[in-house]
């Protein structure tokens with residue numbers, strides 16, 4: 330099976346410091362990859378670089394489209410990047426406020442990405458939005474309410490619906506459950522696991538929470554000081570960590 334997204338020696342630094350360095354990474358169709366590591370290890374920098382949300386210093390990055398076309402992402406025109414992010418990708422922000430439009434209704438938040446790729450039939454847009462409200466376990470009767478009327482966990486569900494409504498193949502998520510109450514977090518993780526599996530969705534998820542990674546990820550990449558120090562199948566990495574840093578990370582969350 331060919332990788333959907335392939336990064337080779339990807340480097341993004343800030344004035345020669347921080348960021349991420351020489352990262353190799355493959356994401357396969359339907360696979361959930363979690364990037365874990367402590368604060369400042371370079372997780373968000375890498376995620377933003379992979380999702381073309383920041384300039385990359387060096388390395389290679391390719392993506393294979395639905396049609397099987399291998400795109401060199403680093404030489405893509407802005408128009409093509411936009412199309413890619415509207416039709417094949419999603420990006421879920423840690424803070425739902427960054428991924429939702431505050432002054433339009435929940436339904437419009439879900440319908441807008443479809444309109445951006447040409448959908449115009451109001452009745453069908455509303456029907457799809459209603460359907461997606463239910464799929465992310467929101468009360469569809471609240472379709473006309475503004476995002477601010479929903480709780481933090483519900484807003485995150487809305488953001489997920491807005492991202493998935495166009496049927497992307499790859500979704501990037503930056504700490505999607507951070508900052509939520511534990512019980513809200515657990516339900517959201519459950520939903521994410523169900524959706525990624527049902528939709529055969531590939532996802533790259535940044536988290537500092539090993540518990541989140543254990544629940545969601547097929548594969549893990551452990552980062553420290555901007556570099557990947559260990560990667561592999563989730564159970565393998567967490568049950569038999571090889572790098573001393575991973576050992577510390579795993580030991581720090583073992584039940585006492």
Ligand SMILES: Nc1ncnc2c1ncn2[C@@H]1O[C@H](COP(=O)(O)OP(=O)(O)OP(=O)(O)O)[C@@H](O)[C@H]1O
Nearest residue numbers: 343346347348367368369370371372373374375537
């Ligand atoms: N805009 C920036 N300007 C300068 N340095 C930055 C910038 N963004 C990140 N860095 C530095 O790059 C390194 C990696 O940061 P990054 O935010 O990618 O880590 P992270 O693992 O996502 O951390 P966190 O979990 O706290 O978000 C850190 O040393 C950080 O200080």
